[in-house]
Amino acid sequence: xxxFSKFRIISVILISLFFILIAxxxxxxxxxxxxxxxxxxxxxxxGGSYLLLEIDNNPVIEQKIQNLSITIxxxxxxxxxxxxxxxxxxxxxxxxxxxxxxxxxxxTFNDEESELNPYYPRFKSHQLDITEENNxxxxxxxxxxxxKLKTSSQDQALEIVRRRIDEIGTNEPNILKRxxxxxxxxxxxxxxxxRIKSLLGKTANLTFRFVTNNDQDxxxxxxxxxxxxxxxxxxxxxxxxxxxxxxxxAQPRMDSETNETVVTFxxxxxxxxxxxxxxxxxxxxxLAIVLDGKIISAPVIxxxxxxxxxxxxxxxxxxxxxxxxxxxxxxALPAPLNIIEERTVGPDLGQDSINAGMIALAIGxxxxxxxxxxxxxxxxxxxxxxxxxxxxxxxxxLTIFEATLTLPGIAGIILTVGMAVxxxxxxxxxxxxxxxxxxxNLIAFDSGYTKxxxxxxxxxxxxxxxxxxxxxxxxxxxKGFSLTLGIGIFTTLFSVYFIARLxxxxxxxxxxxxxxxx
Amino acid sequence: MIAFNKYYxxxxxLSISLVVISLFLLTFKGLNFGIDFKGGTLIxxxxxxxxxxxxxxxxxxxxxxxxxxxxxxxxxxxxFLIKFEINNNKNIIEEIKANLDKSFGNxxxxxxxxxxxxxxxxxxLKSGVIAIAVALTLMLIxxxxxxxxxxxxxxxxxxxxxxxxxxxxxxxxGLEINLSIIAAVLTIVGYSMNDTVVIFDRVRENLRKYxxxxxxxxxxxxxxxxxxxxxxxxxxxxxxxxxxxxFGGEILKGFxxxxxFGVIFGTYSSIYIANTVLVRLRVSQxxxxxxxxxx
Numbered sequence: 025x026x027x028f029s030k031f032r033i034i035s036v037i038l039i040s041l042f043f044i045l046i047a048x049x050x051x052x053x054x055x056x057x058x059x060x061x062x063x064x065x066x067x068x069x070x071g072g073s074y075l076l077l078e079i080d081n082n083p084v085i086e087q088k089i090q091n092l093s094i095t096i097x098x099x100x101x102x103x104x105x106x107x108x109x110x111x112x113x114x115x116x117x118x119x120x121x122x123x124x125x126x127x128x129x130x131x132t133f134n135d136e137e138s139e140l141n142p143y144y145p146r147f148k149s150h151q152l153d154i155t156e157e158n159n160x161x162x163x164x165x166x167x168x169x170x171x172k173l174k175t176s177s178q179d180q181a182l183e184i185v186r187r188r189i190d191e192i193g194t195n196e197p198n199i200l201k202r203x204x205x206x207x208x209x210x211x212x213x214x215x216x217x218x219r220i221k222s223l224l225g226k227t228a229n230l231t232f233r234f235v236t237n238n239d240q241d242x243x244x245x246x247x248x249x250x251x252x253x254x255x256x257x258x259x260x261x262x263x264x265x266x267x268x269x270x271x272x273x274a275q276p277r278m279d280s281e282t283n284e285t286v287v288t289f290x291x292x293x294x295x296x297x298x299x300x301x302x303x304x305x306x307x308x309x310x311l312a313i314v315l316d317g318k319i320i321s322a323p324v325i326x327x328x329x330x331x332x333x334x335x336x337x338x339x340x341x342x343x344x345x346x347x348x349x350x351x352x353x354x355x356a357l358p359a360p361l362n363i364i365e366e367r368t369v370g371p372d373l374g375q376d377s378i379n380a381g382m383i384a385l386a387i388g389x390x391x392x393x394x395x396x397x398x399x400x401x402x403x404x405x406x407x408x409x410x411x412x413x414x415x416x417x418x419x420x421x422l423t424i425f426e427a428t429l430t431l432p433g434i435a436g437i438i439l440t441v442g443m444a445v446x447x448x449x450x451x452x453x454x455x456x457x458x459x460x461x462x463x464x465n466l467i468a469f470d471s472g473y474t475k476x477x478x479x480x481x482x483x484x485x486x487x488x489x490x491x492x493x494x495x496x497x498x499x500x501x502x503k504g505f506s507l508t509l510g511i512g513i514f515t516t517l518f519s520v521y522f523i524a525r526l527x528x529x530x531x532x533x534x535x536x537x538x539x540x541x542x
Numbered sequence: 543m544i545a546f547n548k549y550y551x552x553x554x555x556l557s558i559s560l561v562v563i564s565l566f567l568l569t570f571k572g573l574n575f576g577i578d579f580k581g582g583t584l585i586x587x588x589x590x591x592x593x594x595x596x597x598x599x600x601x602x603x604x605x606x607x608x609x610x611x612x613x614x615x616x617x618x619x620x621x622f623l624i625k626f627e628i629n630n631n632k633n634i635i636e637e638i639k640a641n642l643d644k645s646f647g648n649x650x651x652x653x654x655x656x657x658x659x660x661x662x663x664x665x666x667l668k669s670g671v672i673a674i675a676v677a678l679t680l681m682l683i684x685x686x687x688x689x690x691x692x693x694x695x696x697x698x699x700x701x702x703x704x705x706x707x708x709x710x711x712x713x714x715x716g717l718e719i720n721l722s723i724i725a726a727v728l729t730i731v732g733y734s735m736n737d738t739v740v741i742f743d744r745v746r747e748n749l750r751k752y753x754x755x756x757x758x759x760x761x762x763x764x765x766x767x768x769x770x771x772x773x774x775x776x777x778x779x780x781x782x783x784x785x786x787x788x789f790g791g792e793i794l795k796g797f798x799x800x801x802x803f804g805v806i807f808g809t810y811s812s813i814y815i816a817n818t819v820l821v822r823l824r825v826s827q828x829x830x831x832x833x834x835x836x837x
């Protein structure tokens with residue numbers, strides 16, 4: 025255990041120097057690309073918001089079931105089968121057919137190549153499940169169908185969320201999928217989480233619909249209230265003239281005539297055509313602009329608008345007009361999003377945490393170093409040098425991987441400092457015991473190292489197991505703790521077996537004959 | 543040499559009572575779960591007006607129908623920590639801000655806001671419990687591979703003792719259980735195991751060496767031989783933890799406190815629980831030799 029080849033000695037020194045250099049790149053600026061790396065600070069240290077959004081897919085499923093009812097009716101109509109008593113029961117459909125068609129229905133739904141009920145060739149499971157009870161068929165989405173629907177609405181929502189956040193222009197946002205119906209948003213250094221929250225909380229489903237005065241409208245009508253509750257509820261047709269999909273652009277603007285803040289919009293070709301047609305046939309009527317089920321305003325049409333652009337007024341402040349324009353530009357979410365977890369840390373608290381963490385690290389470090397030096401003198405010095413290099417190794421590795429350092433992560437580093445001396449202590453205590461029976465320093469040191477090895481390995485493996493579990497089970501800050509604790513174990517083993525051992529060997533060879541060495 | 547073995551019985555009785563009391567506390571008093579596991583909202587405020595105190599802040603918040611609100615100082619006189627139950631109002635933070643500004647003027651800085659919904663808190667609790675269970679199981683498997691079953695039993699009992707008594711103490715003192723406490727408990731599991739394994743390693747080595755010493759004395763020899771290591775490592779770990787506790791800021795207080803308890807219990811249990819199990823199971827040289835032959 026005591027022999028070091030020249031090659032090994034040089035390698036150990038080079039590796040240590042390399043990591044010291046890497047670790048110091050957090051403090052200085054290097055031109056070199058390899059060295060130009062920094063540890064990322066977690067949201068709890070640099071300040072920022074962590075938001076976990078959950079997509080409420082129920083409205084999507086209900087909408088799809090509604091569309092499906094029409095598809096089913098038309099599909100069987102072509103086959104001369106009359107669907108009777110077609111009913112929408114939330115996320116389910118029910119219908120019945122004449123007795124002699126029952127088998128045809130079942131066969132159509134269960135056919136592996138079915139057009140109406142796809143997915144089977146790819147997923148070995150249909151999109152829809154059909155069951156029959158008392159001559160009534162029930163159709164609903166299968167587990168596979170729901171999964172597909174959720175992933176597709178998650179993809180769309182992710183895209184829209186990204187667009188909205190990019191529009192606000194926060195630096196380096198992190199937007200990730202979680203499961204199949206959640207989106208994780210991390211916004212470092214955000215100073216106004218309220219605004220982002222309100223922007224992400226809106227579906228931004230925009231429609232232009234006529235206000236009617238009878239509920240005999242052939243498309244049906246619904247009673248909607250005004251966003252600002254300035255006017256009585258109005259009856260609005262369900263027929264959609266235009267939707268947000270037809271918008272090319274939207275911008276907040278000050279109307280020079282009325283001195284009011286408005287949102288101007290530009291429509292695509294299809295939208296412009298439809299808008300022109302609706303405004304020409306509907307002169308004198310009220311056109312309601314509906315956002316997420318609330319009327320923003322319902323101006324009376326005075327002229328045909330064929331230019332494909334227009335403006336929305338609705339008592340906006342400049343901020344609310346900017347936000348509405350932003351929402352319209354980035355598009356509607358496929359389904360409502362709910363914020364199910366939020367963690368926001370202000371930048372000054374983050375700085376306070378960094379300061380407190382660094383002070384605790386410095387004090388903990390000094391206490392341990394002084395204690396070890398008093399206890400072991402020259403070997404304490406060796407342990408302390410090892411500890412310092414260990415700290416550089418740990419920070420260096422975190423830097424190379426540009427890992428994220430959190431406050432619990434700093435705690436993990438401090439704890440590593442406390443526990444790192446364990447291995448050296450195990451070795452030194454063992455050597456002391458060996459020296460009681462063995463007069464030759466070299467032999468005693470050698471067997472001290474050998475005999476303590478299993479205990480050291482055991483001790484570190486147990487801590488490593490705990491760190492690994494934490495890493496995979498834990499969230500956010502806890503991950504940061506397990507990361508530093510886990511990496512700390514490897515750097516500790518390296519520094520104990522290479523650096524401390526090297527220094528010990530050099531010292532012992534010079535003092536072969538000295539008694540009471542440790 | 544210190545005669546640790548003289549007090550095996552007394553300390554076993556003490557440990558059993560501690561575990562029983564802890565189980566009793568955990569069953570009847572329960573744990574004070576933070577918003578991570580219970581759901582709800584936490585707000586950390588800093589006031590620029592030193593006249594504002596906990597009770598004036600509480601009166602103000604109580605007028606808002608937030609349900610069960612807790613307000614306390616956090617670290618110093620001008621920092622406050624507010625917690626309340628799950629609230630369905632999406633704009634609750636804005637409303638609180640407006641209400642506080644109205645009553646106290648614009649004197650508050652919202653330093654931290656955490657809001658955990660019921661679904662997430664249930665998931666966090668579940669994954670926390672799973673994490674601890676997986677950790678204990680892995681430790682069990684590891685120790686079972688490394689040592690004879692008598693040793694495994696000793697180590698696992700020591701482990702359960704440490705986790706239960708630490709949680710019992712948290713229940714007794716009403717300290718909050720949050721995500722970082724789970725991290726602390728898992729680290730305690732690792733630490734306690736570490737300590738036990740080092741002593742067991744020595745016990746096994748001594749069992750092979752001496753055939754004529756009874757396990758009762760043999761454990762004592764082993765404890766003494768490893769004692770300075772046990773103490774030095776515990777002391778350096780405690781030094782590190784104490785500096786986190788005193789200087790690492792309010793957020794890490796609970797975490798470091800749990801770890802401090804855990805290290806103390808872990809050191810104690812390695813000596814007085816793990817070893818006494820070996821004594822009570824009458825481990826002898828045969829135990830380790832049989833294993834050596836079969837492997």
